[in-house]
Amino acid sequence: MEATTKQKKMRSMKVMRRTTNAIIYVILVVISIIWLFPFFYLIIQSLRGETGNYTNYFFPKKWTFDNYIHLFTNEGYNSGTGKIESLQAYNFMTWYGRTFLIAVVVTIVQTVIVLVTSYALSRMRFKMRKPLMNLMLILGMFPGFMSMTALYFLLQLIGLTQNMSTVGLILVYVGSSCMGYYICKGFFDTIPKSLDEAARIDGASRQLIFFKIILPLSKPIIVYTLLTAFMGPWGDYMFASLIANGNPAYWNVAVGLRDMVQPQTLLTYSDSFQRFCAAGVVVSLPITILFFILQRYYVEGVTGGSVKG
Amino acid sequence: MASLSLKHIYKVYPNGVKAVNDFTMEIEDKEFIVFVGPSGCGKSTTLRMIAGLEDITAGELKIGDLVVNDVEPKDRDIAMVFQNYALYPHMTVFENIAFGLRLRKMPREEINRRVKEAAEILGITEYLGRKPKEMSGGQRQRVSLGRAIVREPKVMLLDEPLSNLDAKLRTQMRSEIAKLHKRLGTTFIYVTHDQIEAMTMGTRIVVMKDGFVQQIDTPKNLYNYPGNKFVAGFIGTPQMNFFEGTLKKVGDNVEIAFHNTDAKVTVPYSYFYKTRPAYLNGETTVIIGLRAENVSLDPETVAKAAATIKVKISHKEELGNETLIYGDINMEGDGYTESSTRIIIKSADDVEHVAGEIVDAALDLDHVHLFDAETEVSILPRIPEFNYLDCDVQGKTLSFLGQSVTLPSVIECESGAGELLIPSDAIKLGGNIVAQVVGIEDILGKKLLSMELGGRRIFAVVDEEVTTSTVGISIDMKKITILRDGQEIVSPMPEVVSFDGNFVKKKVVEDVPETAQERAKRLAKEQKKAAKAAKAAPAEGEQPQEEPVTIEETPVEEPVLTKRKKIVKFSLLIENAEFPAPEDIAQRLIAALSLKRVFDKKYRFECTPYDLTLAEEGIEAEVVGIVDYGEERFARCLVGEKTIYVKLDDSIASLSGTVHLLPDIDKLAIIQADMDIRLV
Numbered sequence: 011m012e013a014t015t016k017q018k019k020m021r022s023m024k025v026m027r028r029t030t031n032a033i034i035y036v037i038l039v040v041i042s043i044i045w046l047f048p049f050f051y052l053i054i055q056s057l058r059g060e061t062g063n064y065t066n067y068f069f070p071k072k073w074t075f076d077n078y079i080h081l082f083t084n085e086g087y088n089s090g091t092g093k094i095e096s097l098q099a100y101n102f103m104t105w106y107g108r109t110f111l112i113a114v115v116v117t118i119v120q121t122v123i124v125l126v127t128s129y130a131l132s133r134m135r136f137k138m139r140k141p142l143m144n145l146m147l148i149l150g151m152f153p154g155f156m157s158m159t160a161l162y163f164l165l166q167l168i169g170l171t172q173n174m175s176t177v178g179l180i181l182v183y184v185g186s187s188c189m190g191y192y193i194c195k196g197f198f199d200t201i202p203k204s205l206d207e208a209a210r211i212d213g214a215s216r217q218l219i220f221f222k223i224i225l226p227l228s229k230p231i232i233v234y235t236l237l238t239a240f241m242g243p244w245g246d247y248m249f250a251s252l253i254a255n256g257n258p259a260y261w262n263v264a265v266g267l268r269d270m271v272q273p274q275t276l277l278t279y280s281d282s283f284q285r286f287c288a289a290g291v292v293v294s295l296p297i298t299i300l301f302f303i304l305q306r307y308y309v310e311g312v313t314g315g316s317v318k319g
Numbered sequence: 320m321a322s323l324s325l326k327h328i329y330k331v332y333p334n335g336v337k338a339v340n341d342f343t344m345e346i347e348d349k350e351f352i353v354f355v356g357p358s359g360c361g362k363s364t365t366l367r368m369i370a371g372l373e374d375i376t377a378g379e380l381k382i383g384d385l386v387v388n389d390v391e392p393k394d395r396d397i398a399m400v401f402q403n404y405a406l407y408p409h410m411t412v413f414e415n416i417a418f419g420l421r422l423r424k425m426p427r428e429e430i431n432r433r434v435k436e437a438a439e440i441l442g443i444t445e446y447l448g449r450k451p452k453e454m455s456g457g458q459r460q461r462v463s464l465g466r467a468i469v470r471e472p473k474v475m476l477l478d479e480p481l482s483n484l485d486a487k488l489r490t491q492m493r494s495e496i497a498k499l500h501k502r503l504g505t506t507f508i509y510v511t512h513d514q515i516e517a518m519t520m521g522t523r524i525v526v527m528k529d530g531f532v533q534q535i536d537t538p539k540n541l542y543n544y545p546g547n548k549f550v551a552g553f554i555g556t557p558q559m560n561f562f563e564g565t566l567k568k569v570g571d572n573v574e575i576a577f578h579n580t581d582a583k584v585t586v587p588y589s590y591f592y593k594t595r596p597a598y599l600n601g602e603t604t605v606i607i608g609l610r611a612e613n614v615s616l617d618p619e620t621v622a623k624a625a626a627t628i629k630v631k632i633s634h635k636e637e638l639g640n641e642t643l644i645y646g647d648i649n650m651e652g653d654g655y656t657e658s659s660t661r662i663i664i665k666s667a668d669d670v671e672h673v674a675g676e677i678v679d680a681a682l683d684l685d686h687v688h689l690f691d692a693e694t695e696v697s698i699l700p701r702i703p704e705f706n707y708l709d710c711d712v713q714g715k716t717l718s719f720l721g722q723s724v725t726l727p728s729v730i731e732c733e734s735g736a737g738e739l740l741i742p743s744d745a746i747k748l749g750g751n752i753v754a755q756v757v758g759i760e761d762i763l764g765k766k767l768l769s770m771e772l773g774g775r776r777i778f779a780v781v782d783e784e785v786t787t788s789t790v791g792i793s794i795d796m797k798k799i800t801i802l803r804d805g806q807e808i809v810s811p812m813p814e815v816v817s818f819d820g821n822f823v824k825k826k827v828v829e830d831v832p833e834t835a836q837e838r839a840k841r842l843a844k845e846q847k848k849a850a851k852a853a854k855a856a857p858a859e860g861e862q863p864q865e866e867p868v869t870i871e872e873t874p875v876e877e878p879v880l881t882k883r884k885k886i887v888k889f890s891l892l893i894e895n896a897e898f899p900a901p902e903d904i905a906q907r908l909i910a911a912l913s914l915k916r917v918f919d920k921k922y923r924f925e926c927t928p929y930d931l932t933l934a935e936e937g938i939e940a941e942v943v944g945i946v947d948y949g950e951e952r953f954a955r956c957l958v959g960e961k962t963i964y965v966k967l968d969d970s971i972a973s974l975s976g977t978v979h980l981l982p983d984i985d986k987l988a989i990i991q992a993d994m995d996i997r998l999v
Contacts, residue, residue, distance in 0.1 A: 204401045205405050207372050207399070208399070209407075210391075210392050210393065211392045211397065212393070212419035213419055218422070
């Protein structure tokens with residue numbers, strides 16, 4: 011008797027687990043739908059053929075790639091004249107190219123600065139180390155746009171606005187990059203110091219230890235730093251729009267995209283919203299590609315086997 | 320393959336914690352030295368200082384003949400094995416082992432040969448292509464050993480290399496490391512907290528506690544002659560039994576009475592030749608140490624034993640080959656808690672004992688250890704510091720052990736009996752007191768001569784070998800002490816003269832001749848200028864001269880210019896007298912205390928009376944008397960409120976008034992006063 015009741019209890023535990031799992035999965039599915047819906051909507055809308063900025067139905071009646079083509083040829087459907095006309099002010103390719111250039115340069119420089127700063131703060135012991143770390147952390151808590159006006163005037167003073175805005179933007183993005191040391195330093199702290207010491211005894215200099223021992227072990231954090239460094243300037247709106255000073259020739263993609271969904275533009279060009287969506291898809295491509303290239307390092311745990319295991 | 324010398328090594332952290340205190344040791348070539356002690360005792364710190372991973376606060380470290388305090392780890396020719404292996408995880412085993420050789424730009428064939436050889440020695444040849452994470456702990460530690468031995472270092476440093484391995488592997492690796500040491504013939508320094516590792520591997524062991532060296536000796540000597548209670552308790556398993564008790568001399572025997580029990584055992588007085596008689600008064604509490612194997616419950620042994628004690632059995636631990644029986648000599652005690660009455664007995668017999676049973680245990684008092692209850696230092700030292708003798712003073716005659724010597728004029732004391740303390744190094748060979756030689760022992764590099772004089776055993780530390788059956792001895796009167804009723808009535812002359820002072824810097828403007836480098840730079844600059852001027856000259860002139868100008872190249876001796884320069888001069892301010900500080904001493908002080916703090920600290924300067932000379936200038940001292948020991952004469956002087964002694968030349972007949980003393984700066988010990996760190 012007792013054995014059978016025990017058996018029953020065990021079976022009921024299995025049933026319980028199944029039910030709980032089912033409930034959890036349902037919740038997860040709902041959450042993912044809510045989360046993924048905007049992306050899905052963006053892609054659908056970028057392929058919509060019929061004009062008009064908003065529709066009261068979800069799936070388009072006519073599918074087309076025209077929005078993508080018009081995006082790159084800088085054309086729009088004028089709702090007043092009912093004709094496709096060239097948009098003089100727009101130059102999507104230039105915006106895209108400039109933003110990409112800025113992002114790549116910033117990514118490289120910022121990653122180097124962050125890694126080097128983090129290594130120094132993790133491994134070296136100097137007098138103002140703790141105060142410096144705290145200072146950087148506190149400064150990082152102030153929103154960047156607080157200093158925006160000041161930065162604008164400074165850049166104007168040395169002539170890095172308007173037609174030199176690319177250089178100006180790079181400078182602004184790179185300028186404070188060492189403040190992002192925190193996560194990277196946390197990672198370096200987990201690499202045992204005895205590795206450095208063993209290498210020192212083996213005859214390696216600080217630089218050699220950094221490049222030959224620490225960096226190969228830090229792939230996940232390098233990837234993380236690269237991605238975050240890229241995403242900052244790639245999606246920045248505020249600084250870019252301020253420095254461009256309203257001149258479409260010096261915009262980056264975010265500023266250009268914002269212009270596409272201005273009420274005035276939406277009224278004048280009835281395909282502006284679809285082009286906006288197409289641009290959104292095009293803009294998200296580099297990050298997606300970057301992530302897929304780097305993701306295997308992101309997951310890989312590499313410190314295994316170095317020390318006590 | 321090198322010897323090491325550590326002299327007064329200190330490690331003081333910026334927060335003032337002293338991790339290592341006055342570590343002094345000479346390590347010979349090919350030795351296997353083990354640093355052992357509980358965690359936090361400073362053993363790893365010492366090793367890391369030898370490796371160069373940690374700065375040495377004060378002291379001198381030599382590898383071979385080279386002072387390496389300021390040498391980078393890679394240039395010290397050492398290799399180190401870490402507790403957590405510290406293998407480079409992204410490299411294969413081969414690359415891990417070859418890393419150091421590649422950095423040294425060794426030819427490829429040589430690297431291959433050495434790595435293969437090391438791998439063969441350690442039995443990891445088949446794993447050379449693997450990554451560390453694909454290996455077990457024991458294999459990883461072998462790779463780590465391989466990385467160390469391919470470099471063929473002078474010294475191998477091992478920092479708890481076996482602590483991460485399981486018990487079986489640890490035993491196996493232990494013998495492998497010992498084998499490796501034999502095969503390589505390199506000096507090994509091994510840090511561990513495991514006394515079994517220390518005992519089985521080391522040729523000599525350094526026992527440390529709280530940053531202080533407790534004892535340095537061979538495993539056997541540590542076991543047989545522990546210098547204090549800590550060493551006695553740390554070395555050997557199970558831990559030594561410690562009891563409290565008193566000693567009382569009764570005729571030719573000494574009675575050992577245990578506290579908390581009425582047990583009394585007697586031992587012949589010959590055990591206590593080296594012990595200070597004051598311990599044998601029957602009142603002073605001492606700690607009695609006896610190892611578990613020196614107590615026996617075997618009925619036969621108990622029947623024959625000279626000394627037995629009653630033990631209440633509490634429980635036992637079966638170890639297979641032997642049994643540890645726990646009990647208490649106090650019938651009220653429980654035998655579980657560590658106390659001064661708990662006793663552990665190693666027993667191989669099959670006699671079953673019931674808990675609560677009261678049995679007789681035989682004590683093997685040949686192996687008893689006795690410690691002072693307060694200082695915990697052994698009162699059966701191998702080399703006694705003093706000979707404690709009864710004496711009698713009548714006028715200027717001191718008699719002891721049937722001998723009479725005339726006291727030097729300087730020793731003044733009232734007539735009467737007293738206790739005479741003669742340090743064992745104050746008895747010199749050659750003299751008119753004749754003593755019977757009993758034996759001579761080599762202990763820790765010193766020769767201890769035991770003699771019989773007037774029915775007592777006396778000991779002297781001597782330099783030369785003694786083969787005769789009698790020797791003539793004399794006593795260095797400046798080292799003796801006479802006590803009467805516990806009061807010191809004759810004190811030895813202090814062997815150390817100590818001064819207070821500071822370390823100061825001064826900025827001086829001086830004309831300094833330019834250095835060779837500066838001179839070369841200046842000459843090059845002037846030449847350039849001249850060349851430029853020569854080039855510019857024809858352009859200005861309307862017609863360039865067609866004839867080539869021959870410049871006579873007479874080597875003009877350029878004068879060495881002097882420059883007015885501000886230079887910083889360091890000096891030692893000893894009792895308000897200033898002495899220029901030699902460069903190396905100044906550098907060592909600054910290195911130890913940092914430039915910011917070095918000038919605020921107070922220092923103590925110590926030397927011997929022999930290192931002081933009279934001079935025109937120097938430390939001002941007031942002569943208050945001449946101390947005449949017959950053979951040697953010293954001036955007793957007052958410096959401030961301190962009394963110091965200065966050795967006088969025979970040529971100086973008398974001295975009075977104010978004199979100036981000049982210390983030998985190179986022989987000065989400079990001690991930072993408030994933290995008591997010996998810096999130079």
